Amino acid sequence: MSAIDAAGPGTPAPPAEGEAVRIEGLRKSFGANEVLRGIDLSIATHEVVCLIGASGSGKSTLLRCLNLLEPIDAGRISLWGQQITGAGVDQNLVRRYVGIVFQSFNLFPHMSVLRNVTLAPIKARKVPRAQAEEEARALLRRFGLLDKEADYPDRLSGGQQQRVAIVRALAMRPQIMLLDEVTSALDPELVAEVLDVIRELAANGMTMLIATHEMGFARDIASRVCFLADGAIVEQGPPSALFTEPKDERTQKFLRRIVEAGRL
Amino acid sequence: MSLGVGGPAPGSFGTTGRGPRLLSGGGRRATAISTVSTLVVLGALVAVFLLAPGSAQVRHTFFNPTDMWQALRGDPKKGYYSVGAAIWLNIRMFLAAEVLILIVALAIALVRLSTGPVAFPFRVLSMIYVDFFRGVPLLLVILAIGFGVPALRLPFVSAQSAAVYGVAALVLSYSAYVSEVYRAGLNSVHQSQVAAARSLGLSQATALRHVILPQAVRNVIPPLLNDFISLQKDTALVGVLGAIEANEAAQIYSSTVFNYSSYAVAAVLFLLLTIPLARFTDRVIDRDRRRRLAGSAP
Numbered sequence: 094m095s096a097i098d099a100a101g102p103g104t105p106a107p108p109a110e111g112e113a114v115r116i117e118g119l120r121k122s123f124g125a126n127e128v129l130r131g132i133d134l135s136i137a138t139h140e141v142v143c144l145i146g147a148s149g150s151g152k153s154t155l156l157r158c159l160n161l162l163e164p165i166d167a168g169r170i171s172l173w174g175q176q177i178t179g180a181g182v183d184q185n186l187v188r189r190y191v192g193i194v195f196q197s198f199n200l201f202p203h204m205s206v207l208r209n210v211t212l213a214p215i216k217a218r219k220v221p222r223a224q225a226e227e228e229a230r231a232l233l234r235r236f237g238l239l240d241k242e243a244d245y246p247d248r249l250s251g252g253q254q255q256r257v258a259i260v261r262a263l264a265m266r267p268q269i270m271l272l273d274e275v276t277s278a279l280d281p282e283l284v285a286e287v288l289d290v291i292r293e294l295a296a297n298g299m300t301m302l303i304a305t306h307e308m309g310f311a312r313d314i315a316s317r318v319c320f321l322a323d324g325a326i327v328e329q330g331p332p333s334a335l336f337t338e339p340k341d342e343r344t345q346k347f348l349r350r351i352v353e354a355g356r357l
Numbered sequence: 358m359s360l361g362v363g364g365p366a367p368g369s370f371g372t373t374g375r376g377p378r379l380l381s382g383g384g385r386r387a388t389a390i391s392t393v394s395t396l397v398v399l400g401a402l403v404a405v406f407l408l409a410p411g412s413a414q415v416r417h418t419f420f421n422p423t424d425m426w427q428a429l430r431g432d433p434k435k436g437y438y439s440v441g442a443a444i445w446l447n448i449r450m451f452l453a454a455e456v457l458i459l460i461v462a463l464a465i466a467l468v469r470l471s472t473g474p475v476a477f478p479f480r481v482l483s484m485i486y487v488d489f490f491r492g493v494p495l496l497l498v499i500l501a502i503g504f505g506v507p508a509l510r511l512p513f514v515s516a517q518s519a520a521v522y523g524v525a526a527l528v529l530s531y532s533a534y535v536s537e538v539y540r541a542g543l544n545s546v547h548q549s550q551v552a553a554a555r556s557l558g559l560s561q562a563t564a565l566r567h568v569i570l571p572q573a574v575r576n577v578i579p580p581l582l583n584d585f586i587s588l589q590k591d592t593a594l595v596g597v598l599g600a601i602e603a604n605e606a607a608q609i610y611s612s613t614v615f616n617y618s619s620y621a622v623a624a625v626l627f628l629l630l631t632i633p634l635a636r637f638t639d640r641v642i643d644r645d646r647r648r649r650l651a652g653s654a655p
Contacts, residue, residue: 188558199553213557
């Protein structure tokens with residue numbers, strides 16, 4: 094992990110270009126249930142890839158494997174050419190480069206917004222508290238949350254909580270962001286504010302892998318859309334092609350149901 | 358000992374609105390009725406006590422003001438100790454035991470919840486420990502430690518005071534209970550909190566220290582305080598080792614002067630210790646509920 098090792102505390106030095114993520118033959122089972130059945134996926138730096146597919150198709154599991162929250166059964170994952178799966182990898186170091194945001198926010202309920210955002214920079218990146226708070230406030234200001242820094246998560250709306258969760262992940266200065274259905278738990282009127290944050294990240298060149306049910310959003314933002322079914326990537330391509338002329342029968346069926354539900 | 362793990366929180370029964378209320382309903386009329394009712398019930402109890410055939414005898418033997426005052430003050434020349442001074446030993450034993458229990462019990466709970474094959478023998482040991490010390494009466498543990506360890510005639514270890522052996526026994530026994538309280542608290546924190554903490558690059562120890570434990574402890578403060586109310590009283594059992602704590606001092610008085618009023622003094626002193634902690638427990642529960650209710654609003 095030379096490039097990642099070389100990055101000192103708080104100063105990540107990522108290769109700015111090239112292939113950011115390479116997933117090869119990734120398999121993952123929970124007991125007898127094989128959730129991922131050989132995933133191959135490559136993501137370029139600055140690329141925004143959306144994962145679509147029915148619930149249970151393996152989208153969340155794929156993201157959790159990338160953040161090393163789930164140990165994989167077979168295959169390999171590399172970031173900028175360095176393998177992050179297998180023995181001898183510093184998981185905590187890898188996670189600093191790969192941020193993940195969850196469907197259910199998972200903010201720390203016993204901490205203020207500011208503490209939520211600064212905890213990991215202080216404890217894992219070893220940034221001095223004053224500097225961490227300064228950085229956190231800058232991020233909170235950027236996403237219109239500065240007036241919430243002293244609030245506890247349960248005082249915030251779902252949309253605000255999810256934006257704080259995104260800020261919390263960004264505070265570790267990740268090079269890749271994984272978003273796991275980040276709007277699925279939100280009331281409809283709160284979805285837009287979170288999607289705006291993601292658009293802002295994409296516009297600033299963040300490499301992202303996004304599992305989503307928001308097809309309209311995926312069509313707008315994705316440079317590539319992957320359709321997952323039964324633990325495999327059935328079809329992928331630019332959104333213009335995949336949404337208008339899906340080739341695989343399962344993709345067609347899935348999109349037809351989405352259209353019938355009025356979601357596209 | 359009456360130690361409940363994760364049982365219904367004291368004071369939560371029959372509560373409405375802001376907090377535990379012994380008086381249900383409101384208004385001046387309700388207050389008047391409850392006052393009258395209280396007076397009638399109390400009056401009846403006092404009447405029964407005063408009119409009982411042996412009332413005078415009991416009052417003289419158990420509640421004699423002169424004896425109570427003498428027991429409280431103590432008089433070494435007459436061969437008995439001050440119950441009022443002896444309660445300080447109870448307080449010191451309680452404080453020492455409480456701190457140690459909080460540490461030992463947490464260690465046991467963490468071992469019990471550890472994962473991985475390497476820790477397996479330790480998990481089994483912690484389970485045996487908890488089963489053993491929850492199953493053996495505290496009094497027997499106190500006797501075994503208090504008389505057994507000195508009999509070993511080890512240097513230093515066998516040369517401690519009765520109070521030290523008493524605290525050791527209290528810690529051994531209560532840690533078993535409190536570790537189960539911790540375990541319930543740790544289990545009550547959702548796995549997604551662990552995932553969120555680890556996903557940010559926090560080590561397992563840091564996640565435990567800053568994310569999991571604070572939430573776990575907050576969830577079990579009422580049962581923890583409940584256990585400590587019991588612990589305050591159970592320091593009286595250490596008297597069997599000859600430590601001059603309040604109960605032992607009262608016993609010495611009664612066997613010297615042949616009057617049991619000293620026990621009433623000890624009882625009052627224990628009440629003065631436990632009631633503030635009980636009210637504090639109620640307040641913590643109340644505050645916790647209000648915080649959660651406030652939190653559910655957007």
